[in-house]
Amino acid sequence: MNPVTTLELNKVSFSYNKSPFIEELSLILNNGEFVCIMGPNASGKSTLLKISAGMIKPLSGSIMLWGNNIHQYKGKDRAKLISYLPQMLDISIPLKVKDIVQMGFYPYDIPPELDIDKALDMVGLLDKKEMYINQLSGGEVRRVFFAMTLVQGAGIVLLDEPLANLDIKYQIEIIKLLRGIVKKRDITVLMAIHDLNLALQFDRVILIKDGKIIGDGKPENVLNEYNLQMIFDIDIKVLHYNNGKTSIRYD
Amino acid sequence: MKLRMVFIILISLAICISSLYIGPKIINPFSMEALDKDILLSIRLPRMLTAMLIGMALGASGAILQGILRNPLADPYILGISGGASLMAVIGIVFGVGYGGFFSIPFLAFIGAILTGTVVGIISYKRGIFWHTRLLLAGIGIGFLFSALVMLILGISTNEGLRRAMLWMFGELSMSDWNNIPYGFFFILIGLLISLSRSKGLNALMLGDELAWNLGFNPSKERIILFISVCLMVAASVSLGGTIGFVGLLMPHIIRMSIGTDNRFLIPLSSLVGGALLCFADLIGRTLFSPMELPAGIITALLGAPYFLYLLRKKDIIGG
Numbered sequence: 001m002n003p004v005t006t007l008e009l010n011k012v013s014f015s016y017n018k019s020p021f022i023e024e025l026s027l028i029l030n031n032g033e034f035v036c037i038m039g040p041n042a043s044g045k046s047t048l049l050k051i052s053a054g055m056i057k058p059l060s061g062s063i064m065l066w067g068n069n070i071h072q073y074k075g076k077d078r079a080k081l082i083s084y085l086p087q088m089l090d091i092s093i094p095l096k097v098k099d100i101v102q103m104g105f106y107p108y109d110i111p112p113e114l115d116i117d118k119a120l121d122m123v124g125l126l127d128k129k130e131m132y133i134n135q136l137s138g139g140e141v142r143r144v145f146f147a148m149t150l151v152q153g154a155g156i157v158l159l160d161e162p163l164a165n166l167d168i169k170y171q172i173e174i175i176k177l178l179r180g181i182v183k184k185r186d187i188t189v190l191m192a193i194h195d196l197n198l199a200l201q202f203d204r205v206i207l208i209k210d211g212k213i214i215g216d217g218k219p220e221n222v223l224n225e226y227n228l229q230m231i232f233d234i235d236i237k238v239l240h241y242n243n244g245k246t247s248i249r250y251d
Numbered sequence: 252m253k254l255r256m257v258f259i260i261l262i263s264l265a266i267c268i269s270s271l272y273i274g275p276k277i278i279n280p281f282s283m284e285a286l287d288k289d290i291l292l293s294i295r296l297p298r299m300l301t302a303m304l305i306g307m308a309l310g311a312s313g314a315i316l317q318g319i320l321r322n323p324l325a326d327p328y329i330l331g332i333s334g335g336a337s338l339m340a341v342i343g344i345v346f347g348v349g350y351g352g353f354f355s356i357p358f359l360a361f362i363g364a365i366l367t368g369t370v371v372g373i374i375s376y377k378r379g380i381f382w383h384t385r386l387l388l389a390g391i392g393i394g395f396l397f398s399a400l401v402m403l404i405l406g407i408s409t410n411e412g413l414r415r416a417m418l419w420m421f422g423e424l425s426m427s428d429w430n431n432i433p434y435g436f437f438f439i440l441i442g443l444l445i446s447l448s449r450s451k452g453l454n455a456l457m458l459g460d461e462l463a464w465n466l467g468f469n470p471s472k473e474r475i476i477l478f479i480s481v482c483l484m485v486a487a488s489v490s491l492g493g494t495i496g497f498v499g500l501l502m503p504h505i506i507r508m509s510i511g512t513d514n515r516f517l518i519p520l521s522s523l524v525g526g527a528l529l530c531f532a533d534l535i536g537r538t539l540f541s542p543m544e545l546p547a548g549i550i551t552a553l554l555g556a557p558y559f560l561y562l563l564r565k566k567d568i569i570g571g
Contacts, residue, residue, distance in 0.1 A: 055464055079467030090459035092321070095512050100458070106451050107467040145462075152466070 003030035005067075006156050006188050007082070012051055012061035014211075022047060022211035024061065029156065034182045035190045036199050039208035040232055045192040046087070048208065049158045052190070053084035065156075079107035083154040085145050087161040087192075094132045097125065097144050104151025112153045119147040122184075123177060139170030143177070150181070159191035163198070175201050196236075196248040199223060207231055223248065252510055259509070259520060263527035267303055270534040271295050275541035293428075301427035301435070301491050302533045302547065303526035306498050308439045308488035310525020312481040313499030314506070314517050315446050318453045319474050320387050326500035327485045330390030334397030335367025336360040336489040337420055341401050344419060345412045356419070357431045357490035361438075364486030367393060372478060381471040386478070422495035422548035424533050435491045442484035443522060449477055450514040457512070495548040498525045501559045508562050528555065 007029040014022040022044050029035065037045050050056045054063060054070035063070040065081055073081070098116055105111045120126045123143040133141060142162055149157055159178075163171040175198060182189050199205050205222045207215040209231045215222040228236040228248070237249045271291060272278045278287045278295075309327050316325040327333070339359040348356055374389040375382050401420075405413055446453075452473035455463035460470040488495075506521045532550035539545065 053465070055461070074467075075464075075469060076467035079465065084461070084465045086459070086461040088459075090462075093457045093512060095457065099454075099511070099513060103451075103455060103458070103466060106455060 005029070006031050006065070007052060008064040009052060010062045010064065012058040012063065014047060014051060014056070014058045020211070022051070022058075025211065025213060027206070027213065027216075029188050029190060031155070031188055032182065032186050033188050033204055034179055034202050035188070035204045035206060036193045036202040037190060037206045037208060038193060038196070038199055043209050044211040045208060046160050047211075049084065049160050049190070049192060053082060053158050054078060055084065076107040079152060079154065081154055082156040082158065083149045083152050084158040085149065085160065085162065087164055089141055089145055091133045091141055094134050097131050097133060097136070098129045100133060100144055101147045101151055104148040104153070107152065114151055114153065116151065119150040122150060122181065123147045139166050139174065142166070142174060146177070146181075150185075154187070156188045156190070159189065161192050161194065163193055163195065171195065171198060196223065196228070200246055200248075220246065256510060256516065256520065259524060263523045266527040267299060267530045270299050270530040273534060274538050297429050297432060298424055298427045298533065299530055300432050302424055302529040304432070304435045304439050305488040305492045305495060306526035306529030307522040308442065308484035309495065309499035310502045311443055311446060311518050311522035312484045313525075314503035314514065314521040315453065315477050315481050317503055318457060318514060319477050320383050321457070322387065323504065324500070325387070327481065327488075328494055328499070329387065329394070330368070330371055330481070330485075331393035331397060332364045332368045332371070332390075332482055332485045333489045333494045334394040334401075336364040336486065337401050337494065338397045339363030340419055340493075341404050341416045344416045345404055345408045357434075360490035361434075361486050364489055365482060367397070368478075368482035368486065372475070376475075379471070381474045381478070383474065418546075419493045421546045422493040424492050424547050425537075425544055427492070431491055435487045438483045438487035442480040442487070445480035446477060446518055447515075449473060449480070450518055453477060453514045495529065495551060497548070497552040497555050498528060501555055502528065505555075505559055505562060
């Protein structure tokens, strides 16, 4: 089966002040891909995600969502196709879990098939439905917003560092959860992450530095010592074990 | 929760209607004499409607502002809109402009409020974004400027002008008559309808701008539209009866604590209960020490503050 392109960035350039930050960057995402984007701080990960979501307009180049320019969609129509979760989730206002998940219906006049209970069940939080968001742990808060995204029903989900500030246990849990959802619902996930070893769990890794893509492909091809040393400026060893597993070490 | 909402609505309506018949003179709705009818139609009804309109405008705009400014301390007067109204009204009072007719104190107050709202809005809009912190700070800045100007004018004005201006600023319902109600009703209704049609957007804004955007809303656009609805309501309410404290600040919190944070229910209920509270406060104010009248704003605070503090102590989760 040929891959179906869902999101395409064509020679996108962007700058916050006068010096260019992202220059003529191109990228294609296909349906059903589980992709992570990695790079040092200020390498352009967040900016790239925001541009991909249509939230900030590039100075030049275009972003095509299902073959149409993303900026030509009405807000609500766009929200049905692509969703974006920021790194910082504001939970200062005590909303109930079910109320947040229910907001996923807002782009719709006629609610889609997935109901709140099913979505909460998929992220394993059905029993916390009536609780307030600020009573939950960091990992649970993330999962509530994933449930909102599921209800929203977008085929492309962009996540800005959803694993930041989580214990390794929750990081693994969330990767597993998202991978399962990608398979079950045939969606595309693009997320920014930091942990090199977790990057091995993805179908595809995009390495980015100074607003340019340095490597893009399967983790075993992209995560090599040459690329990693160039990107992160430290000595990195990629270890291959006899059982076929790989790990990445740095001193 | 639905039952609770129905209960709140019924109680509020009952309070408003009974405030028509209770007062220094109790009117029996089933056997009214000519004098009773006269009191009811030319004094009590316009006064009740004025109180209700003001309370409704304040309750709704408080809820909206706490949402768009992301600040539980926001009240309808924080944006300086009422300051603009007061300044114009005080100038009018000192120069002897009357309450009746088209060019009146309420008219001046309304113009002052709308102009101030426009200036505050323009200051807050920069680089294509309507900034909520700018909005808050611009409002506070303008508010200070105008209250200084009001003090300056009061400081150099005569005794009679001073007394009337002070009364106006405390919030006065005793001047209510039919003249201004249609205008007030018109603007407050428009403001309410606009804000209700945008209540989903306001809910989304509570999750932050990026998530609101993710759900298909343009945060700046939603904020500007809601701000306009608040300007209309506050301008109309200030011109009807001056500035009345408490209702706009604490009513949304009380309603949030009883029915939750969803603005689709919070805005209408906070509005209705705000209206009822002001009717009730006015009823007490004009009855308790009759013929002397206490300003409704004092009663709202005396009644509402202890109840609010009780709720604050009792509840685990505080909204806003």
